[in-house]
Amino acid sequence: MKLRNIVWVGMLFLSLLTYAQKPVYSFSDKGDIVTNSSYIKPFDTCTFKGVTPYIMKFENMLKTLSGQTYEIRCYKYNNWENDPGDFHVIEVRYNNNVVLTLENPEGWDFFSQDFVSSIMSYLCYGKVDLDENTIVLLFTGTNIMSQPPYCTLIVLKEGKASLIYNQQAFINDIQKNNILTRIVLQRNTVEWLNENTQSNKPEYDSLILKSGMVYSAK
Amino acid sequence: MNPYNYRPVRVDRYKNGVQIGGVFLAGDVKDAVSKVAYVQELLGDVQITQHQLVAPMSFDENQEDNDFGGGGDSWNWDESDLTQTGDGEWTYHGHDAYGNEQDYTVIDTDGDGKPDSIFIDPNPPVDPDPGTEEPDPDWGWGDGEDGNGGDEWETTDPDDSSDGSKDPVDPNPGGGSSSGGETTEPNKPSNKKTVNEIQTAAQAAVNNVVDKYGMENGTFAPHCNAGVSEAFRLLYNDNALSNMNANSMITYWTSHPEAWEEVSMQDAQILANQGYFVVAGWINPTGGSGHVVVIVPGEPVNSTSWDGKVPLTMDTGSNKRYVGKPISQSFSSKKKDNIKYFKYK
The missing domain is CATH 3.90.1720.10 (endopeptidase domain like (from Nostoc punctiforme))
Known part of the structure; x- marks a missing residue:
């Protein structure tokens, strides 16, 4: 009787776990990444005068575990000293060809060094090896207006780069074990009326990176 | 500016050779306090430590006759408000910018026996409840405790400014705007701070x-x-x-x-x-x-x-x-x- 109960509870737990974790993207028949627009909030498309030529803030080469090499460049707008963001353009190159360019006028901030123990950190982003051929890049948007900054994920796979996730969320923690990397997100701003009283509750979310896939989990 | 040589007082501020503000301190007594406040804004990084300010009582520095009651005077005064307190020195009983009764020292600077200049407090207090406190009988007259003898302007290096302000100039010193100019009503205490x-x-x-x-x-x-x-x-x-x-x-x-x-x-x-x-x-x-x-x-x-x-x-x-x-x-x-x-x- 006891054993049957344990099995039932275990099955229930597994089903909940399966239900709660949703893949953020899928694959086409050819094996290409197919993004899900519900996870990608578009960037604003503002045009500003005098922001070119962009200023290079960071550039480096990344290799997958199988040896494919990508070049990552991050640029800041010109004449942007009094405006938000450490950098505003992300460019991914493969074999000297630009395979992805993202532009965000609100900008991204340099990547926090508070998570170096659980994620490979560079000046502008964090990196996770998702499998032998796949890399995930994590960028954090600018903090402005007391709103959660954007959490931006790019997947590099088979010479291509795809924006798979762009949502507003504070990164509260990044945890890593032998199987997965878990990014703990807080989707809203908690306001305090005073030192002891919150006016609302935090809404948590997380991203789980494992086995060649990124999952969204409540 | 030294009150003992009684030079006319005018303050202008220029930026890149262009005048961006200015005021002639003379005029109605009732305007004196707000004018001095504006001068302090014009001076910006220049710190004012003198406790006494003297201003000739005319609207125009080119006006020939600046005497109280003299020909061509266009400012308001009542002879009964003027009490002679010494040789070439009088007390003028008037009101400050907030409507409080105030005594001002008036002097004769050109030696014609008639009063023509007035001492005003360069650091006007903002009284949140006017009329409930006795006016300071000394009203800021320098007593030398600050080491300046109370009669000298002292300037500081602009880079050494303690208030951190940069060029705080009112482009509309005369007011007239419902929001951008000075909107404080004369008799109403404002919540202005420094x-x-x-x-x-x-x-x-x-x-x-x-x-x-x-x-x-x-x-x-x-x-x-x-x-x-x-x-x-x-x-x-x-x-x-x-x-x-x-x-x-x-x-x-x-x-x-x-x-x-x-x-x-x-x-x-x-x-x-x-x-x-x-x-x-x-x-x-x-x-x-x-x-x-x-x-x-x-x-x-x-x-x-x-x-x-x-x-x-x-x-x-x-x-x-x-x-x-x-x-x-x-x-x-x-x-x-x-x-x-x-x-x-």
Whole structure:
């Protein structure tokens, strides 16, 4: 009787776990990444005068575990000293060809060094090896207006780069074990009326990176 | 300027060779206090430590006859208000800019036996409750305790300014604007502070927010409402803005026009430089967290994203704990048309 109960509870737990974790993207028949627009909030498309030529803030080469090499460049707008963001353009190159360019006028901030123990950190982003051929890049948007900054994920796979996730969320923690990397997100701003009283509750979310896939989990 | 040589007093401020403000101190006694306050704003980084100021009583430095009651005089006085207290010295009984009765010392500078110049207090107090306190019989006359003998102007190196203000000039010294100019009614006490007081309170508010809330997950969590309410409390000893989130605070400012006047972004910086407590806020239409900041005194800077000059803020929002950065780093440019600015009257 006891054993049957344990099995039932275990099955229930597994089903909940399966239900709660949703893949953020899928694959086409050819094996290409197919993004899900519900996870990608578009960037604003503002045009500003005098922001070119962009200023290079960071550039480096990344290799997958199988040896494919990508070049990552991050640029800041010109004449942007009094405006938000450490950098505003992300460019991914493969074999000297630009395979992805993202532009965000609100900008991204340099990547926090508070998570170096659980994620490979560079000046502008964090990196996770998702499998032998796949890399995930994590960028954090600018903090402005007391709103959660954007959490931006790019997947590099088979010479291509795809924006798979762009949502507003504070990164509260990044945890890593032998199987997965878990990014703990807080989707809203908690306001305090005073030192002891919150006016609302935090809404948590997380991203789980494992086995060649990124999952969204409540 | 030395009160013993009785030179006419005029203060002008130039920027890149262009006059951007100026005032002739002489004129009606009732205007004297506000004129001196304006002179202090014009001087900006120049710190005034003299306790005594003398001004010839005419509207124009080219006016030949400046005597009280002389031909061509265009200022108001009543002979009964003038009491001779010594050789070439009188007491003028009038009112200050706030309507308080005040005695001023009047002197004869050109030796014709008639009064033509008046001593006025260069540091006019802002009395929140005029009439309830006895006027200081010394009204700021220098006693030498400051080492300056009370009769010399002292300037400091602009780079050594303690108030941090840069070129706080009222482009509309005569008022006339309902929001950008001097809007204080003569008999009504305003909540104006000095530039230094606002800067100090803003920095102290930031420090207090850091002390109270610390860091969370390696960053400063959003506490913009705490910063604004703390700055207000430090300046006015008033907890009216406490225990409100950002959206509620902006709603409160909007619904209390007797105390909070909505102003334009351009006027926000001018008013902050004049010593008003000025705030800005964005209500989040989704009901989520909004954002509030204090506009702090200083020189507006150019923002590419906002396409023009923008005021400076104190911001204790998400990962912000600073005083004196442009508002374009506090609010997204796409929200700039939805930001409201208020002056504490």
